[in-house]
Amino acid sequence: MSTLSIFYAVLFYVATLLLVVGLARKILQYMRSPAPLKIPTTPAPTTSTGVAYRMAREVVLFESLFKSSKWTWIFGWMFHFGMLLVLVRHLRYFVSDVPGWLLAIQPFGKYAAIMMVAGLGGLWARRFLVDRVRYISTPSDHLMLALLLGIGVSGAMMTFVSHTDIITLKIFVLGLLRLSPQPLPESLVLMAHLAMVATLMIIFPISKLLHAPGVFFSPTRNQADNPRERRHLADWAAKLEK
């Protein structure tokens, strides 16, 4: 097996480890930090079922963003749901027997890449065209978009322009899962694609991509509006009563 294949195998083991450990640490930190006061942005649901419904609308429909800016909403939604479909479609490389439903979404998953890339393009354009968004953009905001766009475009190229050796790739991926690395197809586009994906995995827990777990822990969105009915008391605050 080539050095390059070994390099990629190691890269993905390391990236996965950093992603999982990094995210787990952040999620534990969010879970452990207390929320001493009731601060839901009202009007807010009064029950936990209502909170789950609000959170679902936020995560699936980007409700608050919809209220805020229709352009950011449409580009943001296209990107995220394009990416979701693309990711689900990629599951076919991780299972030896591809189930029927996964086969069924294959065409949608393919064209979702275009939606994802278009959405990213729109989001990036806003960073240049809207003076307020230009002002707040940091180099890392641009690089993050470049990275995601690079992943999307290189992936779409392999789907629509120059096909890569899917069979060998799948053997490589399954080999990783079975802890017995196999050779990677020698394709420049594929290698670029995979290198960028690994980079994204590595920076996920140390970047603004933390918005993904963060939204679930946001007290303004995940608290029920019931402060008069229940006494809400954090441990450190309860000590003041002693």
Added chain:
Amino acid sequence: MAVREFEVAKLTGEIKVPALQEGTMAGIKGFIANEKIQEALGYPGELVEDWHDKAISKMGELLGKYRSLQVFMDACVHCGACTDKCHYYLGTSDPKNMPVARQELMRQVYRRHFTFAGKYFPKLVGAKDLTKEILDDWYSYYYQCSECRRCSVYCPYGIDTAEITMAGREILDSVGMGQKYSNEILGKLQRIGNNLGLPGPAIINTLEGLEEDVLDDTGIPVKFPLDVKGAEVLLITPSADFFSEPHVESLIGYAKVFHAAGISWTMSSHAAEAGNFGLFIGSYENTRKAAMRIRDAALELGVKRIVVGECGHAWRVAYSFWNTMIGVGDGADDEFGKKLQDQLDHSYPQPAHICEVTHDLLTRGVIKVDKSKNDDRVITFHDSCNVSRASRMGDTPGGQFTIPREVIKMVANNYQEMAPGTTHEATFCCGGGGGLLTDDLMEVRVKGAQPRMEAYKEVVDNNKVNFLALICAICKAQFTKVLPYYGYDMSMVGGVHQLVSTAIELPGLGEGPAEAEAAGDE
């Protein structure tokens, strides 16, 4: 420190998002608190020598105590959704008044000291070490935020700049950079029991004067009771209601409501303040300490219900925090909470907003009104930020919008709504909330009021509105001062209970109260 001259925008009736102009409000800041004011709240009297290390360690402490701060520091993606939502940005064009940029003032330091990327790649992610210049920027821009939470409505992750502003102010306080206005008032509240620093005899004097005025006006001996043990209701209202115009008109309104309904009530000289500026400076301990006076008064007087007068941030503290901090509420199973809760009558919400009380009495027909007495008024209602986005009234979400409007419509015939996008959860702050209601920040206040003033102009021009109805002491003081800058008369401003006061029918001597009491007790 001289306060500079500034230009007031000409209203067009339309809210436009301005192109950004860097630095228009740089260096604008309120007076710094002196040693005496600071030390009363447990803060250093002046900027401490090791301010850098102390500030960073305070930030670390707050990150561990508040999940909101920790998540909000991490989650922002700079999407720009909030950039055109803050009234201070809309009114000043200063990009540091965009919510995300205000947050970045702290986030840049957070990244540098608390994140991997910021430690090793500061330029890439916009991380900066805390400098005196940044600290000064904090003092300037964290006191150009009214903590109104409008940005939090629009953020896809619910990031609430108010939480970051509060943390910023708490860090500033902890290194000795307090704001004179907020901290001096909070000190008075903790020491004397109200923001104005009125001693008991002064309150008694005022209330006796009010009783005479109402008797002269109506011929009815409406009482303004103070420190009455065994009263059913303890009314906690902003101390501005005792002295300021138009606030006092609402106090007269509450008194008439209790009188007409035959509810025995009292105020407290020990806790003669609904406001609690501890919220503004983000200090849990100081907020709690100030609120404890209310718990003590309730226990001492043995009241069954606690009702809160017209005050926005006070209602946030009362509705959202009182149960947590001082046990006013329901559902406690601990000794501290139960001690007070066992005394309260839980067939009523605890605490209740005065609008909830009046709404209920009007709906049940316990109190009667003559709506035509308000016919000279064409009324619009300004949703106060803390009531709209940080609390509720009634049983269902959004009751904070419907209940005051229904009260107005039950006591007056002419009501007009301001433009959608400027009311309800999207309401614009008056521009003076969150600890900015001071003359040394007049430029921030006037410019920050502009979006609300544009919406107001539109209903004045098109619907002949001549009365801006409010349920907040700060809104009342702010608009009274700011309306004239925009060419309107300050007499257009008043409270919802001022309208109630005008229309309510008071039972005459020897009849009403007893009868009404029978009707009121179910």
